[in-house]
Amino acid sequence: MIAAWKERAVLALALSALAGPAFAQSEGGVKIGVVAAQTGAFVSAGNTIGAGVSLAVKEINDGGGVKIDGKTFKLDLLNRDDRTDVNVAIAAGRELVNDDNINALYGTESHDFSVSMTKITGPAKVLQFTGNSSLGAILTEQSVAPGGPLHYTFQTEPPEFQRSGSTARGVLKLLGKEIGQPLKNAVVFVADDATGQYLSEHYVKALEANGQHVDLIKYPPSTTDFTPLLTRAKSLNPDTVHFWYNGDVTLIAFPQAVQLNVAKGYFLFGVDPGVWAERKLVSTAPVTLSCVPMCWGAPPSPEAKSYFDRYFAAGAVKGVQSSVSLLYYDYVHWYAKAMEEAGTTDPDKVVAQIEKMKYQGVVSKVPLYFDKRHRVTFATEVCLVKPGTSDKFECAVEEPPAEPPPGDNAG
Amino acid sequence: MDLAKTESLDLPQAEPAKGGSVGAPRLTWMERAIVPAGVFLLLIGLPWLHPGYRLLSLAVSTGVNTIALCGLAILFGQAGIMSVGHAALMGVGAYAGAILARDLDMSFWAALPCAALLAAAVAGLVGLPSLRVGGHHFVIITFALCGLFTIVLTNGGAFTGAATGLDIAPIGTVFGVNFSKLQNLYLLAAAFVLASIGLMRLVMTSSYGRTLRSIRENETLAAALGVNVGLHKIVAFMISGAFAGVAGLVQVYFLQHISPDLYGAFPSVYIALMVMLGGPRMLLGPLMGAFIVTFLPEVLNLDPIDARIAYGVGLILVILLLPGGVMAGLAHLYLSCRRCVVRS
Numbered sequence: 001m002i003a004a005w006k007e008r009a010v011l012a013l014a015l016s017a018l019a020g021p022a023f024a025q026s027e028g029g030v031k032i033g034v035v036a037a038q039t040g041a042f043v044s045a046g047n048t049i050g051a052g053v054s055l056a057v058k059e060i061n062d063g064g065g066v067k068i069d070g071k072t073f074k075l076d077l078l079n080r081d082d083r084t085d086v087n088v089a090i091a092a093g094r095e096l097v098n099d100d101n102i103n104a105l106y107g108t109e110s111h112d113f114s115v116s117m118t119k120i121t122g123p124a125k126v127l128q129f130t131g132n133s134s135l136g137a138i139l140t141e142q143s144v145a146p147g148g149p150l151h152y153t154f155q156t157e158p159p160e161f162q163r164s165g166s167t168a169r170g171v172l173k174l175l176g177k178e179i180g181q182p183l184k185n186a187v188v189f190v191a192d193d194a195t196g197q198y199l200s201e202h203y204v205k206a207l208e209a210n211g212q213h214v215d216l217i218k219y220p221p222s223t224t225d226f227t228p229l230l231t232r233a234k235s236l237n238p239d240t241v242h243f244w245y246n247g248d249v250t251l252i253a254f255p256q257a258v259q260l261n262v263a264k265g266y267f268l269f270g271v272d273p274g275v276w277a278e279r280k281l282v283s284t285a286p287v288t289l290s291c292v293p294m295c296w297g298a299p300p301s302p303e304a305k306s307y308f309d310r311y312f313a314a315g316a317v318k319g320v321q322s323s324v325s326l327l328y329y330d331y332v333h334w335y336a337k338a339m340e341e342a343g344t345t346d347p348d349k350v351v352a353q354i355e356k357m358k359y360q361g362v363v364s365k366v367p368l369y370f371d372k373r374h375r376v377t378f379a380t381e382v383c384l385v386k387p388g389t390s391d392k393f394e395c396a397v398e399e400p401p402a403e404p405p406p407g408d409n410a411g
Numbered sequence: 412m413d414l415a416k417t418e419s420l421d422l423p424q425a426e427p428a429k430g431g432s433v434g435a436p437r438l439t440w441m442e443r444a445i446v447p448a449g450v451f452l453l454l455i456g457l458p459w460l461h462p463g464y465r466l467l468s469l470a471v472s473t474g475v476n477t478i479a480l481c482g483l484a485i486l487f488g489q490a491g492i493m494s495v496g497h498a499a500l501m502g503v504g505a506y507a508g509a510i511l512a513r514d515l516d517m518s519f520w521a522a523l524p525c526a527a528l529l530a531a532a533v534a535g536l537v538g539l540p541s542l543r544v545g546g547h548h549f550v551i552i553t554f555a556l557c558g559l560f561t562i563v564l565t566n567g568g569a570f571t572g573a574a575t576g577l578d579i580a581p582i583g584t585v586f587g588v589n590f591s592k593l594q595n596l597y598l599l600a601a602a603f604v605l606a607s608i609g610l611m612r613l614v615m616t617s618s619y620g621r622t623l624r625s626i627r628e629n630e631t632l633a634a635a636l637g638v639n640v641g642l643h644k645i646v647a648f649m650i651s652g653a654f655a656g657v658a659g660l661v662q663v664y665f666l667q668h669i670s671p672d673l674y675g676a677f678p679s680v681y682i683a684l685m686v687m688l689g690g691p692r693m694l695l696g697p698l699m700g701a702f703i704v705t706f707l708p709e710v711l712n713l714d715p716i717d718a719r720i721a722y723g724v725g726l727i728l729v730i731l732l733l734p735g736g737v738m739a740g741l742a743h744l745y746l747s748c749r750r751c752v753v754r755s
Contacts, residue, residue, distance in 0.1 A: 039716065083708075083714075086666065086673070087468075087469065087472035088469070088709055090468055090472075090666065091464070091465045091472070094464035094468045094593060095468075097464075098464040099464045099465065111575065112576060112668060112670045112672065115576075115578065115668040116666050116667060119581075119668065134575065137575055192565060192574070193672070194573075194574035194576065194670055194672075195574075196574070197565075197573055197574045197575070198574075198575060
């Protein structure tokens with residue numbers, strides 16, 4: 001009996017010796033975590049994060065994985081639903097970071113959730129990529145320096161003064177051309193919440209830097225009847241009305257504004273031309289749409305078109321915020337490339353590598369790089385819907401300003 | 412007040428059956444002790460069961476809610492006054508802790524009495540005019556408190572961090588115990604939960620608790636007997652507010668980031684829902700309510716929309732079938748079973 005066991009043991013050892021070189025080709029995985037709303041109120045933004053990261057992980061793994069120092073690693077994706085609840089988001093983050101020992105985390109869709117998450121990823125030296133532009137309020141040269149609390153946090157969206165600047169330039173260019181007269185007065189509608197407050201202070205400055213007199217109207221986030229606020233806006237005699245920032249809410253407010261004939265032209269932030277066309281929406285007034293960061297309904301480059309084709313072919317939903325996936329997709333590829341070039345998964349060395357790298361992604365025509373506050377720079381696409389049509393668009397991608405306008409804190 | 416006495420226990424005494432005969436002998440000391448002892452051991456021993464960071468983190472959230480619910484249980488379960496503004500009172504404690512830490516470098520421990528007292532003071536200020544009317548009016552006023560509180564926070568500029576909120580560093584190390592570790596933070600939250608339940612029991616079994624119950628049962632009669640109804644209602648709301656303030660302080664040190672959204676009308680309604688589901692008149696009702704709403708949907712992987720539908724249906728069922736909440740239902744189920752066993 002013992003002899004038989006010995007024989008089996010020797011045979012097993014011999015087999016494992018033969019199999020050894022084959023196993024050495026793949027040295028386990030690099031764990032990537034995603035925390036985003038797959039259910040609950042934020043699902044339309046949240047599900048794009050998981051879908052974008054999943055596509056990038058699949059492409060990298062199908063391409064052979066990540067080659068680090070002569071060894072090949074597959075990416076293991078661990079997807080968690082935060083259920084649009086900060087307590088669940090924190091619990092999921094702690095599980096991924098402390099139990100599953102992930103190397104990098106992508107998400108979340110909410111400013112508050114993302115900030116709380118940095119308190120977990122930072123001490124554990126887990127890289128966190130998040131698209132919330134409002135993180136710019138806490139990303140400083142000191143906080144992202146080695147040893148700083150946000151050293152491992154990266155904002156995958158441009159500083160808000162750049163996104164607002166790029167958007168304002170595109171909107172005014174397209175609407176000015178369509179309306180055919182100089183635009184002077186603007187009213188900005190914005191949700192009175194964390195994101196809305198942060199965004200509006202930059203967008204107002206961007207419009208003013210482009211010669212506009214701006215009145216700001218804040219609406220409670222749960223507003224559905226905009227009539228009283230729109231009536232007030234009409235009394236200000238605006239040339240243009242700009243609706244920020246929630247695409248779903250914007251589509252509720254916009255028809256009410258057109259009905260009241262509040263302005264000569266409109267801008268809807270975060271509504272993709274694809275959604276406009278799919279819903280067969282028609283406006284009698286000129287309206288511009290912008291996407292975060294580029295539109296799947298009117299991709300500005302062959303690379304972007306190819307990306308969205310692959311994204312939707314993988315089963316992702318065509319929605320108002322589908323393009324948000326691009327705030328995460330490129331950065332999985334970038335992280336993988338950084339590990340390859342650093343020759344290690346060591347978080348400090350990978351962060352140092354990312355800080356000095358330039359990466360050519362889908363989201364930008366020029367290579368991406370993180371500035372000294374761990375923020376990227378790229379332009380935002382704006383499209384004009386030809387009045388009376390639902391599928392005829394004229395789009396512009398205006399470069400963002402290099403410097404913030406007067407009075408803007410460069411957030 | 413015999414009825415009130417039985418309500419203060421999680422395993423009520425066997426009640427006389429209809430017709431006056433006693434259905435079963437009195438509960439033994441072991442029967443009385445087994446549930447509290449089991450809960451105590453589970454609460455303290457949870458980290459040693461290696462539940463993983465996800466469940467431990469959810470347990471801290473459950474604990475935070477339980478602390479606030481103990482206060483609400485005193486207000487609603489004992490005095491019969493429902494508040495749907497408790498999230499705002501939690502917010503007072505949370506923001507007090509964050510602002511005191513930022514501006515005065517005050518530690519968690521030093522901020523603890525401040526958070527409790529400030530939340531109690533705010534409750535007193537709100538209660539002073541509104542408890543004179545009572546009933547549904549008080550519910551509406553506390554609901555409005557949440558709306559007002561979030562507006563003040565959102566427009567509070569740099570002082571409140573506006574809509575972006577405030578950040579805070581972890582509690583840190585005290586006597587060699589590092590509270591930035593989740594296990595230790597959990598034990599701290601568990602200690603606060605046990606202390607809250609202990610304080611709740613103290614109120615329930617004291618003469619003050621009996622006074623509150625007399626107000627709950629018949630306000631006019633209580634006043635006729637010389638009870639200062641108005642004063643006791645305000646004090647009960649202030650005590651309840653102090654619990655909420657402590658809960659908010661623990662929450663801000665757990666999340667390390669707070670914003671107005673956490674303390675609006677919707678979270679307040681959830682807190683009211685929890686106390687009704689768990690059982691406001693039972694000692695372990697708050698813990699059960701927080702467990703059902705905070706912990707169970709995540710463990711059962713319920714979609715949030717499905718969970719909300721389930722809460723609505725559950726609340727209707729509890730009101731119809733278990734008016735004392737789930738804990739009271741379980742206690743009565745035990746007593747019924749026991750009675751059957753004794754009879755057989």
